[in-house]
Amino acid sequence: MKITAAKVIVTCPGRNFVTLKIETDQGVYGIGDGTLNGRELSVVAYLQEHVVPCLIGMDPRRIEDIWQYLYRGAYWRRGPVTMRAIAAVDVALWDIKAKMANMPLYDLLGGKSREGVMVYGHANGTDIAETVDAVGHYIDMGYKAIRAQTGIPGVEGVYGVGRGKLYYEPADAALPSLMGWDTRKALNYIPKLFEKIRDTYGFDRHLLHDGHHRYTPLEAANLGRLLEPYQLFWLEDCTPAENQEAFKLVRQHTTTPLAVGEIFNTIWDVKDLIQNQLIDYIRMTIVGSGGVTHLRRVADLASLYQVRTGCHGATDLSPVTMGTALHFDTWVPNFGIQEYMRHTPETDAVFPHTYFFEDGLLYPGDSVGHGVDIDEAEAAKYPYKPAYLPVARLEDGTMWNW
Ligand code: GCO
Ligand code: MG
Numbered sequence: 001m002k003i004t005a006a007k008v009i010v011t012c013p014g015r016n017f018v019t020l021k022i023e024t025d026q027g028v029y030g031i032g033d034g035t036l037n038g039r040e041l042s043v044v045a046y047l048q049e050h051v052v053p054c055l056i057g058m059d060p061r062r063i064e065d066i067w068q069y070l071y072r073g074a075y076w077r078r079g080p081v082t083m084r085a086i087a088a089v090d091v092a093l094w095d096i097k098a099k100m101a102n103m104p105l106y107d108l109l110g111g112k113s114r115e116g117v118m119v120y121g122h123a124n125g126t127d128i129a130e131t132v133d134a135v136g137h138y139i140d141m142g143y144k145a146i147r148a149q150t151g152i153p154g155v156e157g158v159y160g161v162g163r164g165k166l167y168y169e170p171a172d173a174a175l176p177s178l179m180g181w182d183t184r185k186a187l188n189y190i191p192k193l194f195e196k197i198r199d200t201y202g203f204d205r206h207l208l209h210d211g212h213h214r215y216t217p218l219e220a221a222n223l224g225r226l227l228e229p230y231q232l233f234w235l236e237d238c239t240p241a242e243n244q245e246a247f248k249l250v251r252q253h254t255t256t257p258l259a260v261g262e263i264f265n266t267i268w269d270v271k272d273l274i275q276n277q278l279i280d281y282i283r284m285t286i287v288g289s290g291g292v293t294h295l296r297r298v299a300d301l302a303s304l305y306q307v308r309t310g311c312h313g314a315t316d317l318s319p320v321t322m323g324t325a326l327h328f329d330t331w332v333p334n335f336g337i338q339e340y341m342r343h344t345p346e347t348d349a350v351f352p353h354t355y356f357f358e359d360g361l362l363y364p365g366d367s368v369g370h371g372v373d374i375d376e377a378e379a380a381k382y383p384y385k386p387a388y389l390p391v392a393r394l395e396d397g398t399m400w401n402w
Pocket of ligand 1: 064262
């Protein structure tokens with residue numbers, strides 16, 4: 001069996017997605033996602049110029065060998081661009097293998113460990129009152145877990161607070177726009193949000209919060225302690241994690257569960273965090289971490305330390321990644337939760353898929369492969385459009401972490 005063609009498709013039905021379609025001499029094809037938010041064309045070039053020519057003629061059944069060829073063989077390892085390109089190939093190959101086996105991907109991985117995948121949605125508002133209302137909407141929609149982010153009085157535009165609510169899209173400008181940040185004000189305000197949510201709706205639902213790398217380790221420890229009475233499911237990205245040791249300090253001071261990993265690319269980025277039991281959830285997902293082949297290894301390492309998965313699922317990850325992640329989540333023994341930010345109807349039309357939401361859970365569907373396709377005619381209606389996440393600056397102009 002041979003790979004006969006590999007096509008990179010860029011489409012922007014509201015945001016940019018990079019999709020790889022691998023075709024074979026047996027008529028079976030597979031679909032993979034290589035989207036890198038705000039740096040999409042770097043993955044396109046990596047795939048088109050450096051990966052596709054090597055793939056032609058290879059045996060698509062040799063997923064592991066092709067993964068190693070692309071990882072070890074390039075000499076230059078790791079990084080968001082490389083690992084997304086590898087993920088695009090890997091996922092397309094798993095799709096092909098599952099189709100050939102006439103199985104849904106979760107069956108090929110080892111079968112179902114659960115019936116449905118618990119997801120969390122994004123409730124946000126410009127202040128506490130609006131965010132509390134938004135949480136209520138998610139409860140009405142049946143969500144069992146909700147992430148809450150609020151604007152902060154006196155701070156211009158805060159991470160996670162979008163204009164369009166259910167379908168808000170953070171990457172909204174052709175050049176990065178500007179948002180403010182003030183840690184003091186956040187530390188005063190955010191605990192009050194969770195107090196109000198618990199007072200209003202009780203303790204039945206899981207609540208989550210994303211610190212988006214904004215706090216120093218000591219500030220993050222403080223936030224974790226302030227949030228303890230509200231029993232969060234997790235506090236995400238409370239401090240930057242390039243230095244994995246930073247989490248030691250946070251961990252020593254709070255019992256609020258910690259999650260991290262959406263910007264990690266390999267097992268090496270998370271090895272110390274896991275082995276030192278400094279986190280509770282690992283947020284890497286398929287597209288950012290070299291595909292199913294590599295994420296499986298991360299999950300297995302995590303399971304040794306009772307760390308559970310919590311795949312990143314923002315709208316900049318295409319439905320291809322969402323569908324594949326749902327098969328992974330359905331199988332993986334140490335599953336925690338799956339993030340679910342809804343794609344727009346336009347995006348759903350470009351990527352027909354079998355996954356669906358019911359009673360707070362997502363289901364991957366039972367069709368063969370990962371269950372997500374691309375409608376190329378529909379995709380062609382939406383050419384690439386530069387779109388960037390905002391940047392964050394402190395009040396005095398100092399550049400801060402987005
Ligand atoms: C999340 C993330 C996103 C990211 C986005 C970057 O938890 O969903 O933090 O909001 O900012 O995915 O591309
Ligand atoms: Mg996040």
